[in-house]
Amino acid sequence: MFVECRGTYAWSSKVCLIFLQVFALTISMEESVALASDGVFGNSESVINRKPARRKLDDIAGSINIDCGLPEDCKYIDAETGLQYTSDASFIRSGINKNISSKFSSTTLHKSLTNVRSFPQGKRNCYTLRPPEGHGTMYLIRASFMYGNYDELNQVPQFDLYIGVNMWDSVKLDNASHLVMKEILHAPSDDDIYVCLVNIGYGEPFISSLEVRHFHDSSYKTESGSLALYRRLDAGSTTNEIVRFKDDAYDRIWFPYNLPDCESLNTTVPIDSHAETEYKLPSKVMTTAIRPMNSSASLDFDFDIGDSTLEFYVYMHFAELEGLQENQTRNFSITLNGNPWGEANIVPKYLHSRTVNNKQPVRGSKLKFSIYKTLNSSLPPILNAMEIYMVKGLLQAPTCQEDVNGISRIKSFYLVEKNWQGDPCAPVQPWDGLTCSNNGYESPRIISLKLSSSGLRGTISPSLLNLTALQFLDLSNNSLTGELPEFLSRLSFLTALNVTGNKLSGSVPPDLIARSEKGSLSLSVANNPDLCPSAQCKENKNSVGPIVAAVVSSLVIIFLALVIIWSLKRRKKATKSLVRSPEETWSLKMENQRFRYLEIVSITNDFQTVLGTGGFGTVYHGCMLNGTQVAIKMLSQSSKQGMKEFRNEARLLMRVHHRNLASLVGYCHEGTNMGLIYEYMAGGNLQNYLSGADISTSPLSWIERLQIAVDAAQGLEYMHCGCKPPIIHRDVKTANILLSEKLQAKIADFGFSRFFSIESETHATTAVVGTIGYIDPEYYISNRLTEKSDVYSFGIVLLELITGKPAIIKDEDNIHIVQWVRSFVERGDIGSIVDPRLQGNLNTNSVWRVLETAMACLPPISIQRVTMSHVVMQLKECLEEEKAHDQTRRMEEQATKSSNLIDLYSLDLELEMGPEAR
Template structure:
């Protein structure tokens, strides 16, 4: 008999043993094993024992030997969901949320799960169309597919799911019309039991069908913001009197607002801003539960202040910027008992501003900038903005309200404090909980999509939310305490809070506990205080599971058979172990030799030059980096570019690193690999990204950098990172980057020219310290006595020095030019070349030094703020324009730049030698998609020299 026979028999007969003992059905076992083969990072219990139900595979729930629940949220699963899911024919709940490594389409076979009541796939990366077969899930109550990459149209077949309670398709790439019934086809209007239509942040187009709404519907949330919807708001909306939240903002809606809108007397949040609505301003009289109203930036008819301004007792926030309002503001408005924010800027309001004599202590902001107000009674102590009103044009007008201008909302910092105890000094990645116990918390973000308040400084609300969360999880014995931090508010008025949940009675969670917490938050079993509604939760990956030892529950006869089979395999295993040991010893000896000489396989004939010459960096093996990056999983993928992909990794010391893995056989990659390890191994400065090590093993070329948490400067300027950069932070970032370049140009021996300075190559750490990165195109000035290098033109369009481009003469001043473009980005938050317009030329043409802010108000990023907080801005503009002078001789050196930026910081009231405060104190961060890759291009012979001038 072949020696492999016992092992073969064991593997062959296990499914039959399971069947013989009346345990999990073969169909379910086969389906789960198929899923396991398609996924990585499944729980250790999967496959370690033969029976999912009897042996308790993590995430599997069973009834009568059939799998009815599959819940694996936040497990870092990677792979696809195949049609084999149909084999779990009794499945009632499928929850794979917050696994960003799950990609590909949702299979058509999902429609075969006739008993499915909850399909929860939020926060993954599924793509492609939503299959029409989903309409076959007649038992479905919860359908949460939000925050994926689904495309195509919304299947009309969803209208057949009559029991549906929650429909959440937000934050995808869905397009086309909203489907309604007709011509024999179903539509969303048939979902009479549904409470939630969450379809925001997609690409939906066309009009909102009148048929979509009817009086027999139970909707409480209609959330359609940030789509491409056009046409008018249908009057049928006014008959859905159960509605509580209505969001149609950031679309292209036009026409009159329905006159019956005020029939919606239960609505507390109404967002219609940033559309093209016309006709009279809507009449909201009688909407007495209304908390938050935003009608800004529409084309309403010029009209007097509506009477409902003074009657809505619940109102906390009134925003009607740029809506053609005129006349005097009634003083009774400011006496509303709950009012916190009034924004009526850019209208035609006139007369005397009378705040009244009532209690305005809760009123935090009155923004009436750019109106026609001529007088003010001066009785308000909060923030009042009256810039660009006649009252500020009078001689002697020196009040503070005429000097400051509204920038983005100032977000206060908020962090949970300890519960009357001393925080414990924790080791490794543990965190001290509010109860001062060291543990590994489960982390995520709470997103409140329509909070009913706007005063973010009131910490009482967040303390109430903390207590509410803590009491909820304690009641279920899931958590010891919770911590909230990183309060932010984005352009859609979404309020975000980072959430840490600490385990109850131990220092880490089990997989079952994490699944339960994610489910409670993801399916809205947990209910926050009412003024935080609606909300959703985005969980993170939890990597500190407490794995519970598996207890075998198999019957004795199975144990005997398995034991016999295993005994028959002992001799085979001994033989195999001896052979494996010999092979490993041989490989170890070879690996040691290769480790001592990592470039033993460097091929000088591949056009990459001689073997790299290094100073003091670590050589990692491929096996080590495979382990540190979790097998280069998609969950650890933080970006990609022409060079290859970048993965987040964790060294045994706990240090986070970024592993830049080149495409195999990439000649350009080999050049960059050699250049970067040689240069970065000999430069060390806090404003340059540090090289930790490299890998040249098994045909792989990888660079290992320090991990820079907050991504690229471009991400922050564009709003992708969630960081709001005020003027002072922009100055500190500019100074840091300038210091890094000055070090390269003047303190390195020989000097180094970066050659690809741009906003995507300036990274921001957790204190928003700027770090220059990507040295793949850099050049050393290693020829003594020369003031330039003659070389092929390389770099990125929009940042290229025109003189270098035309003459191929590279100097340090080429970096100065590119840095000047970055400075203009800091000022405008615009790309260097945008819609065919070159930022340098645009600023140069618009500048008028005889006017306030050099007449650049239309180009400047509003997030900077344009009042007293931007002292030194004109001088900063002057400096940037000196950097982008056509003639090299007229540009300053980087050391001169450092001194000048330091002077500007002094003017702004900053100490240039004090580090920025931690960004995590007041802002939520999201890692950049691509902070380490280099997408620069070799432009030699590609574009004519006139291309630069024409921009």
């Protein structure tokens, strides 16, 4: 969330003054305690040595309040609030302190905004926060930014803000006096929370203040990810003041909000005075509300989102403020974009708050809410307060924890002076001297560590053993002493070790020498005067040793021979009992996911609802006991080919897991009854959307099509690049791209999929399978299957997304879509290619780029086609370009109707504070 403080508008000065007064008014401490050296309220020793007891929900004494840029060892208590701020010196090791220009200072400006910490060095700089509650709990994290021309350049910078390794938001300021605040609800998986500022080439990042508040774990929940504040509104405010702590126990900031054609109502009696509620809503907010002036009208308001791919959680808060007579009732319902939302019949309680929210995230280019009274209601609807949060998906995995532990110990062991902050491998770039592997699907691993000429002293740290994926280690030109440890030979992936120019002694471990002689390890040990590089350096301290070794070796050989003879005899007898059918093999591996046939009958309600049929059998809709919907593919007993596909799909799905591949929930194998249970994709398949077969669905927008293309491409890229050995799908088509209710795309139907069992294998000779129109022509002619066969099929999918036409266009004399498109491309006629249902609501440049990407997938010779990695990269760039275009178009539309909008405070997405009236 951000708040504008501009001096160019008549109303801005008043708003600024209100906000800055409230900013300085926030929190007073009931119990004064000394601030720990790490900036956390409470005794520093207790914070370091033990996890503190759980606090009361309204006790924010464990909060972190950082004045960024305050000199080291400084702290102060605000004279008006008692809120204690501390320097950020103990939270970050980089950056410089600066004061804003005196031109922007004033007596009403909160002290934390008068100075900043700036970061002229490094691509990324990270704060490390460790709140006393530890991981697994929800925190409200707020970062504030006011430029104030601190560098006297009068050039407002722009930069990115990250929470851990994932993007939080971009920081954009309009002018030097513009105050920007970003707020997020985040539950970290580790005790440390990293807040990182990333330089994107538009000026040096800076920050004014950073605050952390503990939150009730169960109040705000998501399926995954964190919640960034989009709107928080105090409806019907009579004072036009911002409300926060102590009125709000969680220090949420509430902004006043009113609508035209509505009137305010209020009460002086406190709300929830005798009850503890889950959301702990401030009484000052809940004692006011709005209602339509026309008692028969509804409360209508829009939020113009623009980007239909964004997801939101909405919380509406209600409390009855009027003592109703016996003949009076207030009942109402809510719709979102014309569909029922929340609870069906809402009856607010007198002087008691009630929250209505959506259990699943919602999305759309515009969120249109209507609160209307029901038929049995005599009074109009009301709204006391509302919150909207944007889902921030945490898709990027942090560095492998074992690697983090190892490199952190190495940092402490050697007192490394480098700018090692935040996660070792992300975001943007790894720590100086580190190289990380990152395929986008798994946690990054540290594969190279270069600490050459870093002033290292002491022995070689055993914490290097934690870096189990390490391939290159350079410790050269330091002052390391002691022996070259044997444990380095246990780093099985190590291919280069350089310890030249140190003070090591003793001899090189034999295993390292052996690997060096075989050529699997590049070993550099020169310029260590007391280190012997030969395997013959060790003294022979026991002359009996070689004789004993020879005798023992002979006995071992005799013993092994007897064991082998006995094993061969036993193996013949046991052969039959050890041979298992493929079904038995995968059944054993999936025992924890096995369902009985009677359970399948119950889940499908006796196979009542059919979702589809194929050569393998029929797919049924089912609902498990916990409410989870599933799709169950039952094998037809008469299907010979289906049995083969069934086994193949089961074996494949046991080993591949990706967010863009349909996942396996379990299986059934009971006699002749065999079935696979998958996650249910409520949106059906992409073919139905594009063909218009499902009349209940609206046409996909261009941004939605691009997002689907990116999702599907990432699934295929994972199969080709993220799996070892790689997997070829062999039947990529729109019918095999399933969509969730939120239009997330997943590749499905792996019955024809094929592993490349040998890593060096470039192709496989196999019978042609697939669907007419999508089959790679080279594969069809030569039976030579490669990853590029999937690329060709995906090119057809892209053409279908652009045109809305099938692979074989029947109303054009069964012409293939490639031929049909090519005829228009040669004339440069993009308008005739694009699906007319898009109605011109797209960026032509974006369409051309996707079309070019599709055509790059479709050369008849496979070697001329691009890879799926290239396709993913191109499509992501197109998606970002289209989002930017859509944002510009939306802003232009907003400008044309600005006279009808309500002038309120600007928040996170540069949109108006409140929704527009309808």
